Amino acid sequence: MRSPTGGHRYDVTALTDDDDHAQLFQAFRAGDERALAEAYARWSSLVYTIAVRSLGDPGEAEDVTQKVFLAAWRGRDGFDASRSPLPAWLVGITRHTVADAHEARSRRRRVEEAVLLDTELSQADESADVADRVLMRDELRRLGPVPQQVMQLAFYDDLTHTQIADNLGLPLGTVKSHIRRSLSRLRTRLEANDDTH
Template sequence: MTGNRTNLPAGRRRTPVTVPIDDVDHLRLVAAFRAGDERALAEAYARWSSLVYTIAVRSLGDPGEAEDVTQTVFIAAWRGRDTYNPERARLPAWIVGITRHTVADTHEARSRRRRIEQAVAGELRTTPVDDSVDVADRVMFAEELQRLEPVPQRVMRLAFYADLTHAQIAAMLGLPLGTVKSHIRRSLGRLRARLEANDDTY
């Protein structure tokens, strides 16, 4: 009788609990990501950036804006990693949620720019405009952007094409607000000098 007390019936024997390999890998990545391991950010980007880009480009129809959204999403995910709760959603699903919010914000920014452009067009409709001058200015602006270093160029594109405030640009790029303002001030100075030189030429 004593020997039987330590033996469970076959139907009641305990079996070790196993976790699927995919879940183990996901838990490892989540733990590293939430702990601030930059290698985990790089791994998450390698795994899901194409998914984020696909969602963005299908909604926005603009590859350039989709690239901006992709960068914005992973910056937001990294900075908000403390708010991620793995019990509520897997990491890729959480990132997709950020993507949808960012795409919606981009649509709103696009609509806001369109409203501003329409308002300006209404003001200028009765004033003769030399289209050649406008085209030349836009070409020179694009050329000037290409001459900037990568960081100032990124700042200017976000300021003029994405319609972001200085504070939003600083948060997105991880730069001090003063640095963003300095980049914009110096870049505008260079652009103004070129435009004035062009006016003198003609």
């Protein structure tokens, strides 16, 4: 039968006969959308069953089924009925599509695990920083008033020895001595604190 444009048009009205696959294959390869609809009606449940058994997720299996028929339709020029029947070709596409779905699932899981690990590490770092700051503040409070001021200006205000001396009106040597003695005391206390844990 010829179409009005002069090309071949296939009669797919008889495609409901399961014994007449050849005409369906020919119409499918030629791009007749009714052949696609008929192929979908006949084999979508097969594709879906393979997908749902492998993936265990009905939603993903439905996506795979749609992708398989879309891929088959787009790649119909590569279909050769002499090499394999249409259902076998569709099963081959299904296996590849299911494998892609498993790989996508694995990638998502790896990304989720990486994000979770990164979040946990970030939270752990923040907790350690907070704990260190609290411990340092407690240890600084044990120092005398002048050494405490010197250390706070050095660590929290990030001032140089000279700036601290100017700020407090102390000789530079006195500031350096306070810092050296205070660091020694802090180190001793922190080491003792670490030993208890």
